[in-house]
Amino acid sequence: ETGVTQSPTHLIKTRGQQVTLRCSSQSGHNTVSWYQQALGQGPQFIFQYYREEENGRGNFPPRFSGLQFPNYSSELNVNALELDDSALYLCASSYPGTPLQTQYFGPGTRLLVL
Amino acid sequence: KNEVEQSPQNLTAQEGEFITINCSYSVGISALHWLQQHPGGGIVSLFMLSSGKKKHGRLIATINIQEKHSSLHITASHPRDSAVYICAVNPIIQGAQKLVFGQGTRLTINP
Numbered sequence: 001e002t003g004v005t006q007s008p009t010h011l012i013k014t015r016g017q018q019v020t021l022r023c024s025s026q027s028g029h030n031t032v033s034w035y036q037q038a039l040g041q042g043p044q045f046i047f048q049y050y051r052e053e054e055n056g057r058g059n060f061p062p063r064f065s066g067l068q069f070p071n072y073s074s075e076l077n078v079n080a081l082e083l084d085d086s087a088l089y090l091c092a093s094s095y096p097g098t099p100l101q102t103q104y105f106g107p108g109t110r111l112l113v114l
Numbered sequence: 115k116n117e118v119e120q121s122p123q124n125l126t127a128q129e130g131e132f133i134t135i136n137c138s139y140s141v142g143i144s145a146l147h148w149l150q151q152h153p154g155g156g157i158v159s160l161f162m163l164s165s166g167k168k169k170h171g172r173l174i175a176t177i178n179i180q181e182k183h184s185s186l187h188i189t190a191s192h193p194r195d196s197a198v199y200i201c202a203v204n205p206i207i208q209g210a211q212k213l214v215f216g217q218g219t220r221l222t223i224n225p
Binding site: 002031033035037040041042043044045048056058088090092094102103104105106107108110 | 118147149154155156157158159162200202211212213214215216217218
């Protein structure tokens with residue numbers, strides 16, 4: 001049990017639609033990272049938020065956007081869904097302050113785009 | 115070429131066998147992580163290493179910074195160890211403390 005929750009657990013959307021995925025971190029964990037994991041692959045870094053500001057971004061287009069809120073929850077928004085967006089989306093929270101951070105992962109949201 | 119490579123991609127063994135999973139990386143890192151992912155998708159952190167060796171129960175993780183290589187060992191393997199094991203690194207970059215992941219090793223332990 002990592003103390004990080006995600007909702008929904010599963011989601012089916014059609015191409016062109018928009019989706020919002022949610023993550024709730026442990027209290028005090030003011031850094032949250034989002035990852036996309038395609039089937040059979042390792043997770044890929046989408047972006048990270050620190051104190052409600054984007055703090056780094058991976059190789060994902062602008063239609064992937066995020067928000068972080070003061071209550072340690074965050075959102076991943078994906079516009080104009082494409083078939084290749086079908087994946088497991090993971091959030092991970094951490095408490096910065098040391099160079100070596102343990103990230104606590106949520107259970108993931110499995111998104112299927114038809 | 116991926117920055118983090120794991121081998122083997124798939125591993126099947128009998129209960130009780132000694133298991134080794136390897137990870138090589140090509141970038142400077144501040145830390146290396148070994149993670150376990152079960153079929154439901156949830157990821158659990160097993161180890162975070164910056165040097166040397168760590169042991170937790172039947173699991174041992176080692177890292178050689180000069181050779182950019184790490185190994186995860188499981189002694190007296192058990193069917194409940196069946197999972198995907200993922201190696202991930204924190205690259206030395208300014209800004210985001212992101213993780214770069216290997217593709218994972220799917221381990222199956224048969225009774």
